[in-house]
Amino acid sequence: MTSFSPNKEVERARPLLGTTVNIRVTGMTEAIAHTAITEAFAAVERVHALMSFHEAESDLSRLHAAGPGERVQLDAQTARVLMEARRLSQLTRGVFDVTIGSRLVAKGLLPAPDAHHPACSDANWEDIEIDEQGGARLRRAAWIDLGGIAKGYAVDRAIDVLRAHGVAHGCVNAGGDLRTLGEGPHRVAIATDEAGVTHIPVLEVGEVAVATSSGRANATPDAAPHIHGRTRVEVNRYQVATVVAPQCIHADALTKVVLALGSESAPILQQFDAVAYLQNQAGQWTGIGTAL
């Protein structure tokens, strides 16, 4: 079964992070490619286990179960993601806010966690304190959903593992949030969930991360999936935002900022060396921080 032809492309997929994660490796022997992919999946599984909103043993569930002000020791990876989330909240003055979990539960988009403390309705990102030893405490009870950032982080970890195995060409795609290896050019089609389109948007990129968020996805008549952190109001459900950034954790999180702020997100994107493409309700595309 094992071939030693180095040009072989190996691609595998697993159901993880609530979506399908696929990993493609080219230019390696089949045996090395499979080992690298198996270990990259393990890195994604680890992020899933630590940061799941649903699983009782996750760092998040332990934090939700703790009382206000009670310190919970986190894994270094969870602490890193929460610190990045806080940084984004600071930069966007709360437009990006992972404590919207309670709002998503209220809308039926997330199941209520098995927490002893109901979320305080006006708790926000400033209630999350992280210390230098990777411990966290919630000043007020809050339900944190890392669904808008952890997937991108998991993609970054998987890319690190592939690199450590010497993989120079490939792609990790977690349900549409992806990061490429190698200069390519890689062609990335953007799925917009529109009906009856005549043109398909395609990005040509080098070694980079690309993430897309759509207000159309998973929307029900009563609930759109993205919420403005500061106003706690749903953002326009007919927009699609694609962000290109060096790291997938940033690309993933910044799509929500672009959906909420539109072209005003330009200075924030710049801080992350990122650009964005935004499609409005009428189907027109605008580049933010880049020409079309």
Place this chain on the structure above:
Amino acid sequence: MKSRFLLIPAYALVVAAPVQATVYMSVEQAQAQMFPGATLTPDFVTLTPEQMKSIEKACDVNVLSPNLKAWRVSTGGWFIADQVVGKHEFIPFALALDDKGAVKSVEILEYRETYGDQVRNEAWRAQFTGKTHDAPLKLNGDIKNISGATLSSRHITDGIKRLLTTYDLVLAKQGS
């Protein structure tokens, strides 16, 4: 950040890849990856209507087929090749169970995706008939990456739940 944005006529993509089908692994490759070095012996089961009913009752997931493709693993555990119905297509997947019947790993064997659901719609495709010759952009094969709204893996999760119940009610009770 260097990136180039293109709007490609949909018909160019329809011609290049009407349906994006990716074969990740064959059943044999999955067996080799999920149980390296082990010998797998087929132990296929045809579920009785009563078994199917009790599985559905226990896990609240429909059992679509009475045929269960299961292999016993020499080093302990089971390998099961099965499929679930995705948005439009069957999605074949493989499930590895350890000797206690707990999930060891899951691999999706094949996946079909389209550039939007409409590509599968005959009427939508018909509007591009005859336009194939003047496609302004030549595509070198498939576009292999799609960035888009997250597709739920719910159907696969349900399929795993059904197989775990099938293990409990049927496989675990079989003598070796």
